[in-house]
Amino acid sequence: ETGVTQTPRHLVMGMTNKKSLKCEQHLGHNAMYWYKQSAKKPLELMFVYNFKEQTENNSVPSRFSPECPNSSHLFLHLHTLQPEDSALYLCASSQEAGSNTEAFFGQGTRLTVV
């Protein structure tokens, strides 16, 4: 049990579908992150939320839309994705963005766009 739970673990969607990824943390952290992990590429930071406020959008296409309703939950809404968006999407949390505490990761959602 990592304290960070992501659902679903696997998702296959068509390019015209709309789906959402969910992340929940029970660690009392104030910062949450979305990362994209593609084969043969470094982990790409997508979004950062600190105290429910988005503080980083790393030039992510608008077909990815994050939502952070509270400090414990983070969503990634997906629509009209492309096949190249297929990847492992990792959610993480930390005590506070910019602090020296480590990030705790969920197990990820393996997304396949067909």
Added chain:
Amino acid sequence: AQSVTQLGSHVSVSEGALVLLRCNYSSSVPPYLFWYVQYPNQGLQLLLKYTTGATLVKGINGFEAEFKKSETSFHLTKPSAHMSDAAEYFCAVSQNRDDKIIFGKGTRLHILP
């Protein structure tokens, strides 16, 4: 801007041999440095971290890393490799008052019997 470079996308060592995974960083201010491990179909798990103080940091599973400011390095070592160490290892850096945790490309460690 901060960045992380991991030398070698794949490293193979024999069981019982020394493990050395290299990481160099760039940072405009004193960094926080981390090593994470990722097993297949899993998220990342923290192995160890350096924030301040002692430059030799000990982590879980017998791993340790040494912060060398003069070399801007934070190499990960383990004296004797075990088959269960086969995984992908990520070095990461963050800065105080910066929202980003930047990861290296990762090094996949293979353990030979």
